[in-house]
Amino acid sequence: MVENLVIVESPAKAKTIEKFLGKDFRVISSFGHIRDLAKKNLGIQIDKGFAPVYEVPKEKVKVVNELKKNAAESKNIWIASDEDREGEAIAWHIINVLDLDPGNTKRIVFHEITKEAIEEAIKKPRLVDMNLVNSQQARRILDRLVGFEISPVLWKKVQPSLSAGRVQSVAVRLIVEREREIIAFRSDSSFRVTAIFLLSQKDNDTILKAEASQKFTREEDACKFLELCKEAEFKIASITVKPGTRSPAPPFTTSTLQQEAYRKLGFSVAQTMSVAQKLYEAGKITYMRTDSTNLSKLALAKSRDAIISEYGEKYSKTRQFKTKTKGAQEAHEAIRPSYPDKATIAGNQNEKKLYELIWKRTIASQMADAIIEKTNIGIEINNSPVLFSATGEVVKFDGFLRVYSESADQESNDEERYVIPPVKKGMPLYYNTVNATERFTSPFPRYTEASLVKKLEELGIGRPSTYAPTISTIQNRGYVVKEDRPGEKRKTRLLELKSGKINASTKTEIAGKEKSKLFPKDIGMIVNDFLVENFSEIVDYNFTADVEMQFDEIAEGNLKWTGMLDKFYSSFHKTVETSLENKNKKTGARVLGNHPETGEPVSVKMGRFGPVVQIGNQTEESKPKFASLLKSQLLETITLDEALNLFRLPRKIGEYEGAEMVAGIGKFGPYIRHNNKFYSLKKGVDDPYVITLERGIELIVEKTNSEKQKVIQDFGDIQVLNGRYGPYITKEKLNYRIPKGTDASKLTKEECLKIIDTSEKKQKNS
Numbered sequence: 001m002v003e004n005l006v007i008v009e010s011p012a013k014a015k016t017i018e019k020f021l022g023k024d025f026r027v028i029s030s031f032g033h034i035r036d037l038a039k040k041n042l043g044i045q046i047d048k049g050f051a052p053v054y055e056v057p058k059e060k061v062k063v064v065n066e067l068k069k070n071a072a073e074s075k076n077i078w079i080a081s082d083e084d085r086e087g088e089a090i091a092w093h094i095i096n097v098l099d100l101d102p103g104n105t106k107r108i109v110f111h112e113i114t115k116e117a118i119e120e121a122i123k124k125p126r127l128v129d130m131n132l133v134n135s136q137q138a139r140r141i142l143d144r145l146v147g148f149e150i151s152p153v154l155w156k157k158v159q160p161s162l163s164a165g166r167v168q169s170v171a172v173r174l175i176v177e178r179e180r181e182i183i184a185f186r187s188d189s190s191f192r193v194t195a196i197f198l199l200s201q202k203d204n205d206t207i208l209k210a211e212a213s214q215k216f217t218r219e220e221d222a223c224k225f226l227e228l229c230k231e232a233e234f235k236i237a238s239i240t241v242k243p244g245t246r247s248p249a250p251p252f253t254t255s256t257l258q259q260e261a262y263r264k265l266g267f268s269v270a271q272t273m274s275v276a277q278k279l280y281e282a283g284k285i286t287y288m289r290t291d292s293t294n295l296s297k298l299a300l301a302k303s304r305d306a307i308i309s310e311y312g313e314k315y316s317k318t319r320q321f322k323t324k325t326k327g328a329q330e331a332h333e334a335i336r337p338s339y340p341d342k343a344t345i346a347g348n349q350n351e352k353k354l355y356e357l358i359w360k361r362t363i364a365s366q367m368a369d370a371i372i373e374k375t376n377i378g379i380e381i382n383n384s385p386v387l388f389s390a391t392g393e394v395v396k397f398d399g400f401l402r403v404y405s406e407s408a409d410q411e412s413n414d415e416e417r418y419v420i421p422p423v424k425k426g427m428p429l430y431y432n433t434v435n436a437t438e439r440f441t442s443p444f445p446r447y448t449e450a451s452l453v454k455k456l457e458e459l460g461i462g463r464p465s466t467y468a469p470t471i472s473t474i475q476n477r478g479y480v481v482k483e484d485r486p487g488e489k490r491k492t493r494l495l496e497l498k499s500g501k502i503n504a505s506t507k508t509e510i511a512g513k514e515k516s517k518l519f520p521k522d523i524g525m526i527v528n529d530f531l532v533e534n535f536s537e538i539v540d541y542n543f544t545a546d547v548e549m550q551f552d553e554i555a556e557g558n559l560k561w562t563g564m565l566d567k568f569y570s571s572f573h574k575t576v577e578t579s580l581e582n583k584n585k586k587t588g589a590r591v592l593g594n595h596p597e598t599g600e601p602v603s604v605k606m607g608r609f610g611p612v613v614q615i616g617n618q619t620e621e622s623k624p625k626f627a628s629l630l631k632s633q634l635l636e637t638i639t640l641d642e643a644l645n646l647f648r649l650p651r652k653i654g655e656y657e658g659a660e661m662v663a664g665i666g667k668f669g670p671y672i673r674h675n676n677k678f679y680s681l682k683k684g685v686d687d688p689y690v691i692t693l694e695r696g697i698e699l700i701v702e703k704t705n706s707e708k709q710k711v712i713q714d715f716g717d718i719q720v721l722n723g724r725y726g727p728y729i730t731k732e733k734l735n736y737r738i739p740k741g742t743d744a745s746k747l748t749k750e751e752c753l754k755i756i757d758t759s760e761k762k763q764k765n766s
Contacts, residue, residue, distance in 0.1 A: 030094060170456075252336075482517070649663065
């Protein structure tokens with residue numbers, strides 16, 4: 001018999017915990033949830049008070065049998081799943097499936113995997129908290145009801161194989177509404193006037209940068225102002241110096257870590273959570289699903305010691321931050337290093353980067369304020385009421401800035417960081433250059449994954465454990481796509497006053513360039529519109545936030561979960577029935593106009609395989625023509641000309657080596673097809689609408705030569721190829737590594753078969 005069996009969620013966590021417990025403890029993993037709602041017949045007995053029907057999935061049967069075997073051989077059983085609602089539910093499911101005695105099964109929780117935390121948890125075991133379990137059950141059941149009942153409506157009214165979710169649909173709505181704001185936005189331009197002043201006509205090195213207090217909507221007005229500046233006298237009218245302080249940001253919560261890891265490291269939300277999970281399970285950071293900014297007394301003391309040791313007493317300032325998140329509910333700490341005295345860790349590059357970010361943020365939160373001095377200079381001119389102003393700041397004491405400074409979604413310009421040279425009131429200034437630059441207004445930016453998380457949190461929608469899966473789900477369902485957009489060229493005017501002359505020029509800038517932004521796809525917009533029209537309550541921001549608060553009330557024991565579900569379902573089910581009675585289908589159809597040559601109607605709609613343009617209608621004499629929209633086009637914004645342009649492809653561009661060459665656009669972008677082979681066009685270089693035969697031949701020859709260099713040996717069914725990571729063997733679409741030190745160019749077919757056979761035997765035995 002084993003004295004003590006500890007069951008955790010993941011093998012990595014089990015491995016770390018086992019290091020801290022003695023020989024009397026065996027630690028095993030449940031590999032997450034071991035059962036879930038049955039997939040058949042909803043998995044909920046609505047007529048029996050929403051009683052759930054749970055089942056162990058096929059892939060978990062082996063795990064469950066192993067857990068039962070270990071439990072039968074153990075005197076004491078401890079369940080150490082995570083301390084949030086999901087973890088509590090896992091503990092409850094384990095007790096039920098393993099048929100354990102709830103009164104004798106010890107439940108332990110800890111927010112960090114350290115020897116001290118685990119030993120402390122062992123001293124204070126408790127029973128499973130059924131309020132937390134019921135809160136998780138309520139969420140799971142409500143979300144199953146929403147998905148199970150709305151999805152068939154979408155299949156009937158929009159398109160087969162669609163699905164909807166309570167939080168996911170609201171996230172899609174945010175992205176769709178932002179896209180429509182951008183579509184409706186009309187940009188205005190104005191001229192911003194900036195100047196570089198000299199403090200002395202003889203000294204060109206000491207300069208003062210300033211900006212005019214007025215912007216000019218017309219180029220003529222901006223030019224008239226520069227004419228005034230040409231003859232004007234400038235002098236310092238006012239100097240305002242304000243001492244100030246800057247305070248550090250609180251330690252990380254789940255959402256702020258996701259945002260900052262995106263801004264500083266370029267991590268996606270899912271990537272951040274995956275790396276953080278590994279750090280937690282290895283005992284390097286505290287639990288990574290939290291909306292608390294609280295730090296334990298021990299963490300505060302350890303952080304203080306680390307700061308004083310590294311930077312000195314004056315850099316230390318112990319703080320405790322209050323959580324301001326709407327509906328914050330998790331009771332554990334902020335995300336912090338398990339050992340604040342360790343600035344670095346061993347691990348892969350991503351683990352090191354994320355750990356360093358967490359360490360810096362935690363340490364900075366316990367450091368002194370930065371002391372700064374802000375200076376504002378007013379500059380007047382003798383022939384105009386328009387003033388110039390120069391703003392800058394000096395850091396008198398860096399404080400927490402020595403370690404860390406928080407990023408922003410929209411990085412501000414560097415003017416506030418500009419250090420102003422010594423000046424006196426009444427001092428004359430001499431212009432070096434005065435520029436009037438045309439600037440265009442911009443719409444609200446599209447959401448990144450991180451800024452969407454920030455918005456969901458502000459609205460009180462979702463919780464730390466749901467942000468990453470929500471964002472992954474809406475992309476996996478094809479409602480939203482994360483991608484870059486190249487932007488478009490735009491002409492902008494520049495007026496420059498220098499040495500008494502005004503020169504005007506036109507420059508080209510790229511407007512609307514996007515990187516890793518979330519764009520709604522046509523089907524996402526159509527589904528959103530259908531849900532807004534028919535299930536307005538489900539996609540209402542306040543309703544979704546209110547449901548989250550009700551889950552919190554259940555977790556605290558203040559609300560009965562079955563009563564909450566009954567109240568929700570009674571009105572929701574009526575809405576489902578009403579929407580099914582509605583005969584209208586949602587296809588996003590829109591008439592664009594008539595074909596300029598044939599007069600046939602041109603329209604767009606959501607087809608069976610995606611958004612399409614249609615020319616003409618089905619008649620006995622003729623059939624309509626169809627063309628798919630490009631990835632960057634939307635049903636509600638495509639123009640008649642853009643739609644007609646799609647029918648120009650595929651286009652024949654000539655013959656080469658006796659075979660026809662065709663240019664077109666496919667699933668993976670623009671291409672050339674020749675002899676049933678496809679050759680991708682180069683992004684930003686080649687255009688399928690205008691590419692010539694000569695350029696097509698160049699691309700074919702280039703790829704053919706590249707493929708020849710790729711093949712080292714060809715034995716028919718077996719090839720030795722040059723790959724990204726060196727030579728390898730390929731057979732029947734499977735790849736095999738070549739042992740180090742082997743000359744790939746001298747391999748025989750028999751030697752290749754031997755390598756393949758050895759590799760396959762290793763895989764079977766592992």
